[in-house]
Amino acid sequence: MGGQAVNQDDKRALELDFCGMRFATPLVLLSGCVGFGEEYTRVEGFSNRDVGAVCLKGTTLHPRLGNPPHRVTETPMGMLNAIGLQNPGAHHVVREILPRLDFSETRFIANVSGSTVEEYVEVTRIFDDSPIDAMEINISCPNVKEGGVQFGNDPAMSARVVEACRAVTDKPLITKLSPNQTDIAENARRCIEAGTDAFAVINTLTGMAIDVEQRTPIIGNNQGGLSGPAIKPIAVLKVHQVYQVCRAHGVPIIGQGGVCSAEDALEFLIAGATAVGVGTGLFYDPLLCPKINAGIAAYLKRHGLSEVGQLTGTLRLNGQTVCA
């Protein structure tokens, strides 16, 4: 699977509509993994045209320096990160960075972060008055002291943030859900009521790695967010669970967590995702996206499907098994 070039028919088959936005392919580059949209274009052969959208780094109202080192470390089949939302602040992003992005190549999505409901609203308002295509509400960042995952793990608080942001923008709002909570489906239900247009499922899981010689956590922030292939089965199940709530409302999902191949992406689509995020997988292979596109296109052809959207939520569950 993968490798071969994508022809015109394949290209059409990979296109999709996401909350009124036209995505050239079902792939989305994930927040925090590709800076503010242009960093990976350093790599020869990489193109933002290979993805439907690019999510920019989490952005707060005021600039943040982020966490002390180490900020990343490898773990079995994954990695921990605690960047601490390093960003230059929403005004700087809108004034200095957005004008330099090439909007003819892909759709750009802002990642709205904050410590208070008011901050989320203010950042949403700033991006509403900008060329950005959509906003992702990051109520699931595990690496900051206030806000973030504190909001995301409480369905009532999640809904409050979504409702307040909804009130100040008509652009598509994507709520990014945390896997670090008991009932993700209940949270999704409340966020739909509060007016979200879509979901991103999932953000990182909290974790820790310890240097046994020093007896200290390896990550400067002590704990971090786990991403990469290690979290994929958890992410696929969460997408499946959220999809059960979304299906009736036509609310699409960007499935994500450990995608490194076309098979991985297909799992998410079948589980209920409309688009699929690629983050940590890019760190190993910066040229991963065209390979995944080609693999999905080949799969669609092999299964007689003319559009990638026909795959979403086509999971056929096994019958009830007997437990003694």
Place this chain on the structure above:
Amino acid sequence: MTHRDTLLVEEGEILGHQAHPGEQFILRLKAPRIAQRARAGSFVHIECHPLLPMRRPLSIMRAEPAAGWIELLYRAFGAGTRLLSAHGAGTRLSLIGPIGRPFAPHPERPRALLLGGGVGIPPMIFLAEEMRRRGGYSPLVLMGSEVPFPFTTRPSQILVSGIPEGTIAAMPLMDDWGIPSRLSSLQGYPGCFHGYVTDLARRWLAALTPAQRGEVEIFACGPHPMLEAAARLARDYALPCQVSLEEFMACAVGGCAGCTVRILTADGPAMKRVCVDGPVFDAATVVF
């Protein structure tokens, strides 16, 4: 954006892989495109094993554009580098490179003092070779190591004033290039200066005339305490100093902000990425 297409993804074929004492390895890879663009201070992000989720950043020790190879020196002390050390000739490994802002020597300061400590030695060898190719520089290379040096040391044929008597061990390759080098260690290796590489550097600097010192620029790569000492040395003698920093990395292309260090800028302290804003920084701006 001006930085577009500056980094290459290239399959490197292992041409040679030598083991040295202290779990040190010299890896030569055929990678003609990266060899062509590599500069002293730049590094590659290398696949160590397909079953590992992350690559490892390793600095380039030498690049031979005509022959199309690059050479890396690394210590196998973690899961990734240990798996890397098992690969033999013919194995192909994916490389991203050459990454990072290289050393930028000032021609008006031809007395370049190159300080390399442990796994920080490779970029200094590259810089020495670059200065030799460019001409106009008279570098002195001082290297420190607490494990045996990854080459057979030999008494230097090149005299250097200001170096303590008995400190005669050198790197043969440097001697062959006509570049003076001296070695230091706390392990009592024969012919090596007993002490830190920065102590040896201080002795040499102290013996220079003020006019000679005015032509010195310091370049350093190595463990944090060594770089801090190099920065102090530069401050004491009011010399410019460029240091190459290391930090854990995920993407190595500027996307994740995982590799940042604290740097003083005109606008106050900032977190700069070692991979693309560095790895070489002005020592006076680094918050150690």
